[in-house]
Amino acid sequence: MIISVARSVLIASLALTATLLVVGRSPAVDLVGYVPYYRLSSNYLNNVLPDQLSILDEVRYFGLSVNSSGGISSLSGSVNSRKNDIATIKGIIDSLPVDERPRLDITLGGAAVDSVFSTIAASSSLRTALAQNIDALLGETGATSVDIDWEHPDAGIERTTNYPALLKRIKQEVGASNRVYATVAPSVVISNSVLAGPDAIDGISLMTYDLGWWGNDPSNPNDGEHSLHEYVEDAIKAWTDPISANSQRPWVWTNSSWGNDVPADKLGVGLPFYGRDIFGSDAYTYAELASSGTPLGNGYYSYSGQTVWIPDKATIEDRVQLAHDEGLQAIFIWEIGQDLGSDNANSMLRIAENKRASLMPIVAGDFNGDGTVDGDDLAQWEGDFGINNNSDADDDGDSDGNDFLIWQQNVNLPGGLAAASTAVPEPASVLLLCVGFSLFSARSHILRF
Structure with missing residues (x-):
């Protein structure tokens, strides 16, 4: 026989x-999710995060920053408490089947760290100190990438020279086996030199959300529609078009800042899991809106007497489709703790994953x-x-x-x-x-x- x-x-x-x-087959667009320290309740860690991690390609922990000497600092509490958070997330990742384990990334920075990054980036010795401390942090925690969130380097030498020098020094120190990303507002155009040469970083994440100045567009007066599809399209063009191309949206970018000749496969775009009051600055999680708000259609909710806009199912699917069609590296999410559980059919993460799966040949x-x-x-x-x-x-x-x-x-x-x-x-x-x-x-x- x-x-x-x-x-x-x-x-x-x-x-x-x-x-x-x-x-x-073409490589799939990565789904990357931020998880901040303040979401890590016992219930979230045990009952929600594991399923979310199994969907993601990379999870970015948000809870650490840098100090003016190039050391690692904490956004809240002690550095050790934040390292314990990372260890907990790493343990959950390691408990998943091998083919469901996302990469573990540590984000450094955030709002109110601008002056610290300015000091470090301007000094060769401080750049080296931070790079060495990041390398040690990755080795200690088992993370395999770092995301530098400088909000925001100034136009001029910080964007053209100092920030690229910092990023490439970090990449030089952590080596090819670890990833380095820069996260920036779409209109903060840093030199594309960071993506060239032996110490090229691995990608740039464009924060295509929280755009309170969108009302500068005369055809769209609602400031709170803070992550519209049209803006994401233009952000991609502004970064991938040839340098000095004519600005297609001059009230956001000048001609000198439109066009950065960046390969699309080195770019990620953001997807917010929160909504904003269209006439103010209040923000609400998707979980709050889905559970207690009244849907009005097209991403609008009535919530606590306010009109709130958040990306709806169609917008999420359009963003995944756009990232796929443009050959982008990733869609990154701020932040996954704002979602419903991924076992819920209305979960924003589940919607994004289902759309991505439908595009896989x-x-x-x-x-x-x-x-x-x-x-x-x-x-x-x-x-x-x-x-x-x-x-x-x-x-x-x-x-x-x-x-x-x-x-x-x-x-x-x-x-x-x-x-x-x-x-x-x-x-x-x-x-x-x-x-x-x-x-x-x-x-x-x-x-x-």
Whole structure:
């Protein structure tokens, strides 16, 4: 029986060799979520965050900053208490299945740290001190990336020279195995030199939300519509267009600040999980609006006697679609603690993830439909071989050796089994596979990179 099965697989593999089609795919847009220290209640940590983390590609912890000597400081409480937060999040990540674990990022900065960053960025010795302290922090916590949130470097030398020098010095210190991001307001255009050379940083996140000055657009007087799709489109153009291109929105950007020639795959755009009173500055979480507000349509709610705007389902889906179409690196969320639980169909994170999943092409060899061609699919093929058509990649009505070879070709794509340095059998070894199915009983999972 084994010999006859092996013979049939070998014949099938020879027949397929000349016609095998390798199916490619585009990398998915990352979903990145901030989680601030003040959200970390016991209930949130135990009952909400784990499911959210399993959806994200990266989680950014917000609770640490920097001091004027280039050291690490805390936004509230002690540095050790914030490190304990990070350890707790790391523990939750490590408890997830390997292929559901997001990268762990530490954000440094935020509002009211402008003068400190100005001092550090202007000094070579302080840049080095901060870079070394960040490297030590990553090593101590197990985080693999850092997000520098300077709000905001001034026009001139801070944007063209000092901030890029700081970012590249940090990247030089933490090395290629760790990521460095800069988070900026879209109109704070820093030099694209940060993305070039041996110490190029890994990405720039554009805060396309909280835009209280949107009312400068004469066609849209409502200040509180703070993260409209049109603005995100223009922010992307302002950063990816050639330098000195004509400003398409002169009341926001001057011609000198429109056009930064940045590759789209190095940009992320923001998605807020909070709404703002359109006539004032009050902010409310999506959870508050969804549970106690009255929806008025198009993202508007009536809440506590105020009219509040927040991205609605259509806006969320449009943002994911735009990021996909433009080839952006990521959509980042401020912040996931403002959402409903991700098991709720109305969760903003769930809506974003469902839209992203709908844009992922079907890859031949992904027998279990999880978006990745990996060892789990090989294990399924093993069980389906000669029995049913559940691992039928070539639409011939059965699970056979042809389907294995399609799996083998596509597992070499980014994110496949080969990316995890796991040996992939050559076509000639299909015969041996049929004799020794037990060699593949252990399943392989893929780390996110």
